[in-house]
Amino acid sequence: MNRIMTILAPGLLLAGCAAGGTTGPARAPFVPIPTGTLGLEGVIGQNARGLVARLGTPVADLTEGNARKLQFASGTCVLDAYLYPKGNAEPTVTYLDARQSDGSPIDRASCVSALQMKARGGK
Known part of the structure; x- marks a missing residue:
């Protein structure tokens, strides 16, 4: 009996190591961060004329x-307003990028509001 245990023990130990191996930490699924369009309704989808009418002359x-x-x-x-055509249609705003004058981040809707105020003669 001891002889059988001596022969089987190393095999059982190795089998236990192989079967219970770890696969590493589980990864969370990719979740895109929404950029939202709240406050941008009058800008997204505008053509160049509509954008200039709303925000003033571009620099x-x-x-x-x-x-x-x-x-x-x-x-x-x-x-920065990026306009792209869909098919043969006139290009419209599909993406906006905003930053403070010093390059720091700013909410796009806040920037649109500031530009609209300026276009209406505000500061």
């Missing part, structure tokens, strides 16, 4: 291929 107007970027600035912030 930069760049075109690359069929894409266009209009940049607006106030003493508070800088807003």
